Amino acid sequence: MPEMGATLITTQSMTAPGDLLNLSLNASAVIPEGFVLLALIGTLLVDLAGEKTAAKWSPPICYFGLGSALLFLSLQWNGNPDSSFLGAFLADNLAIAFRSVVALSTLISLLISWRYAEKSGSPVGEYAAILLAATLGGMLLCGSTDLISIFVSLETLSVASYLLSGYLKRDARSSEAALKYLLVGSAAAAVFLYGASLLYGLSGSTNLQVIGIALINSPTPLAALALVFILATVAFKIAAVPFHQWTPDVYEGSPTPVVAFLSVGSKAAGFGLAIRLLVGCFNAFDTEWKLLFTVLAVLSMSLGNIVALAQTSMKRMLAYSSIGQAGFVMIGLVCGTEDGYAAMILYMAAYLFMNLGAFACIILFSLRTGSDRISDYAGLYQKDPLITLGLSLCLLSLGGIPPMLGFFGKIYLFFAGWADGQYLLVIVGLITSVISIYYYISVIKMMVVKEPQEASELVKSYPLIKWETMGLPPLRFALLTCVLATAIGGIVSNPLFQWANSAVAGTPILQQALEIAYKGNLG
Amino acid sequence: MTISSSTEQICFILLGLTVIVGALGVVLINNIVYSAFLLGGVFMGVAGLYLLLNASFVAAAQVLVYVGAVNVLILFAIMLVNKREELKPIKALQIRKILSAGVCGGLLILLFRVDLTTKWSTPGPAAIGEKATERIGEHLFSDYLLPFELASVLLLMAMIGAIVLARRDVLTSDVVTGDVVNQNLIEKSNEPILIDQSNKQ
Numbered sequence: 001m002p003e004m005g006a007t008l009i010t011t012q013s014m015t016a017p018g019d020l021l022n023l024s025l026n027a028s029a030v031i032p033e034g035f036v037l038l039a040l041i042g043t044l045l046v047d048l049a050g051e052k053t054a055a056k057w058s059p060p061i062c063y064f065g066l067g068s069a070l071l072f073l074s075l076q077w078n079g080n081p082d083s084s085f086l087g088a089f090l091a092d093n094l095a096i097a098f099r100s101v102v103a104l105s106t107l108i109s110l111l112i113s114w115r116y117a118e119k120s121g122s123p124v125g126e127y128a129a130i131l132l133a134a135t136l137g138g139m140l141l142c143g144s145t146d147l148i149s150i151f152v153s154l155e156t157l158s159v160a161s162y163l164l165s166g167y168l169k170r171d172a173r174s175s176e177a178a179l180k181y182l183l184v185g186s187a188a189a190a191v192f193l194y195g196a197s198l199l200y201g202l203s204g205s206t207n208l209q210v211i212g213i214a215l216i217n218s219p220t221p222l223a224a225l226a227l228v229f230i231l232a233t234v235a236f237k238i239a240a241v242p243f244h245q246w247t248p249d250v251y252e253g254s255p256t257p258v259v260a261f262l263s264v265g266s267k268a269a270g271f272g273l274a275i276r277l278l279v280g281c282f283n284a285f286d287t288e289w290k291l292l293f294t295v296l297a298v299l300s301m302s303l304g305n306i307v308a309l310a311q312t313s314m315k316r317m318l319a320y321s322s323i324g325q326a327g328f329v330m331i332g333l334v335c336g337t338e339d340g341y342a343a344m345i346l347y348m349a350a351y352l353f354m355n356l357g358a359f360a361c362i363i364l365f366s367l368r369t370g371s372d373r374i375s376d377y378a379g380l381y382q383k384d385p386l387i388t389l390g391l392s393l394c395l396l397s398l399g400g401i402p403p404m405l406g407f408f409g410k411i412y413l414f415f416a417g418w419a420d421g422q423y424l425l426v427i428v429g430l431i432t433s434v435i436s437i438y439y440y441i442s443v444i445k446m447m448v449v450k451e452p453q454e455a456s457e458l459v460k461s462y463p464l465i466k467w468e469t470m471g472l473p474p475l476r477f478a479l480l481t482c483v484l485a486t487a488i489g490g491i492v493s494n495p496l497f498q499w500a501n502s503a504v505a506g507t508p509i510l511q512q513a514l515e516i517a518y519k520g521n522l523g
Numbered sequence: 524m525t526i527s528s529s530t531e532q533i534c535f536i537l538l539g540l541t542v543i544v545g546a547l548g549v550v551l552i553n554n555i556v557y558s559a560f561l562l563g564g565v566f567m568g569v570a571g572l573y574l575l576l577n578a579s580f581v582a583a584a585q586v587l588v589y590v591g592a593v594n595v596l597i598l599f600a601i602m603l604v605n606k607r608e609e610l611k612p613i614k615a616l617q618i619r620k621i622l623s624a625g626v627c628g629g630l631l632i633l634l635f636r637v638d639l640t641t642k643w644s645t646p647g648p649a650a651i652g653e654k655a656t657e658r659i660g661e662h663l664f665s666d667y668l669l670p671f672e673l674a675s676v677l678l679l680m681a682m683i684g685a686i687v688l689a690r691r692d693v694l695t696s697d698v699v700t701g702d703v704v705n706q707n708l709i710e711k712s713n714e715p716i717l718i719d720q721s722n723k724q
């Protein structure tokens with residue numbers, strides 16, 4: 001019921017807020033976030049009882065919180081898309097889809113991080129609490145419809161990410177990563193605030209819908225400036241070239257499970273924010289932001305994939321490859337068609353499984369050998385077939401080889417782009433996909449085709465494979481789930497397609513934007 | 524021109540000059556302590572501007588938070604890191620300075636241009652003066668309830684993070700296996716990146 005939402009917002013800007021106290025909050029929209037918060041407090045309380053207790057009880061508490069959050073998210077699907085908290089939050093299908101991706105990425109990141117955290121000697125309870133706070137920020141960011149709540153949730157996500165990337169404080173690389181991330185991130189947040197203050201000055205409101213209407217009625221050069229500022233922040237969050245400089249260093253220096261979360265959860269939240277801001281608010285500047293995003297997408301795809309060729313460290317390679325992957329997702333955003341948005345959501349979901357699967361494998365490898373150099377993977381298939389198989393499948397899927405899940409996601413994105421006439425983007429995407437297949441395959445080749453005597457020293461002295469240690473069974477479970485979803489998901493991807501399409505169909509702002517675009521085509 | 528409006532204008536010019544000169548000083552002066560004190564002056568000037576706009580609550584918050592907390596914290600940080608160190612001269616510093624000055628100047632001109640060409644919706648809503656605190660409270664518990672509550676989570680998490688990063692007791696053994704741990708990344712360093720570790724022995 002968009003009319004009711006509009007009247008609510010107009011009354012809100014007209015009357016004194018005292019009268020608003022009688023309106024309904026519709027707070028049930030944030031029940032999933034409530035469970036995440038409960039788990040956060042639970043892990044903190046358990047942590048008071050000492051490190052051993054925390055290591056034992058934090059995992060089940062986190063599973064419970066995130067599991068119930070996912071359950072309630074699925075119950076909200078196709079629910080009433082009335083805005084809650086008097087216009088600060090909206091639980092439409094788009095928000096639910098992105099919030100699920102964020103929550104699921106945290107769940108899998110936690111599954112793969114227990115052993116890593118214990119082995120590096122970092123406090124587990126606080127680690128889980130900070131990661132859950134980041135999740136809370138990311139989930140609220142996906143559904144925020146008000147500049148203030150966007151900013152506060154963005155900061156919750158960002159500050160938690162800075163803390164996590166510097167979590168191994170004795171390591172100079174980790175501290176350097178945190179410092180760089182903090183400085184660049186604070187600059188991006190300041191730029192966002194500047195843009196937001198310009199928007200408030202133009203419209204007199206912090207609500208995205210009201211701002212959108214004000215911008216349609218009077219598009220000024222100032223609004224274009226605000227658009228550039230806000231776009232810079234979004235591009236920073238999704239690590240689009242040229243706002244990507246922090247990515248390789250932060251990914252290399254941060255603890256690997258944190259990188260897994262940053263590359264999926266944080267990025268998904270960034271894309272949720274991008275749709276919310278650009279489609280919901282900057283409709284009047286449709287051609288401008290699409291042009292800017294085309295440039296960003298072309299740069300991200302080409303630079304990310306070409307620089308990834310030269311990397312020797314696995315984490316750094318995945319960092320550059322994630323920049324390239326973000327470029328692919330942007331194709332869907334630029335299209336602005338029903339298929340485009342659906343392809344974006346589908347690819348984010350596919351990316352979740354294949355990227356986290358790859359991270360589970362490299363974490364397991366570094367736990368056993370203490371290295372993430374690509375050359376150290378030489379000849380691994382004889383010692384550890386599970387890592388070899390899992391990593392190969394996930395990397396093939398990231399490269400877009402059929403019949404993996406990533407292939408269907410990518411082909412849908414390219415199809416949507418081609419149907420909308422984005423020929424440049426699709427051609428660049430195809431060429432860079434081929435480049436990306438080259439460096440993904442070279443890792444697989446390193447693991448598989450080396451003769452036994454050519455294996456690296458670390459692989460030659462590979463430890464006996466044991467799964468008993470606490471923290472390893474969850475890692476194995478996450479690894480198998482992700483690899484299975486990547487391998488089989490492609491064949492049975494029809495429900496995923498339907499899910500992505502119904503996410504677009506159940507989102508009022510996307511439907512409005514599609515209607516406007518349709519009318520524009522007719523006229 | 525009445526006395527009140529001319530007083531207001533004089534105050535505005537003085538405060539504006541304080542803010543601009545202070546901000547330039549923060550950026551241009553090499554001594555970091557002077558910069559920090561000038562930053563305090565800039566914050567005070569901005570608080571004065573808020574007072575001119577009849578927003579006494581925001582002005583008080585500005586003084587308390589920015590001057591009282593943020594600026595004092597910066598000064599503490601400077602005093603704690605009281606270490607003289609000869610830094611390597613940065614290559615082509617002059618060109619970098621000119622380039623960044625050019626970028627900032629361009630941005631300033633752009634902002635001026637946009638500022639002058641935009642039709643602002645003036646005058647804005649009338650200032651409510653003394654009732655501001657009440658109004659802010661109402662907003663915090665109605666349409667800004669969600670960000671207000673989330674801010675408490677943000678503060679809690681920031682506090683925990685600060686404690687974790689600052690506390691000294693580091694775990695020396697793996698809680699599960701009992702192995703010796705050192706809070707480094709599991710991946711061994713390939714080459715030192717920022718800190719030169721060669722002369723540490």
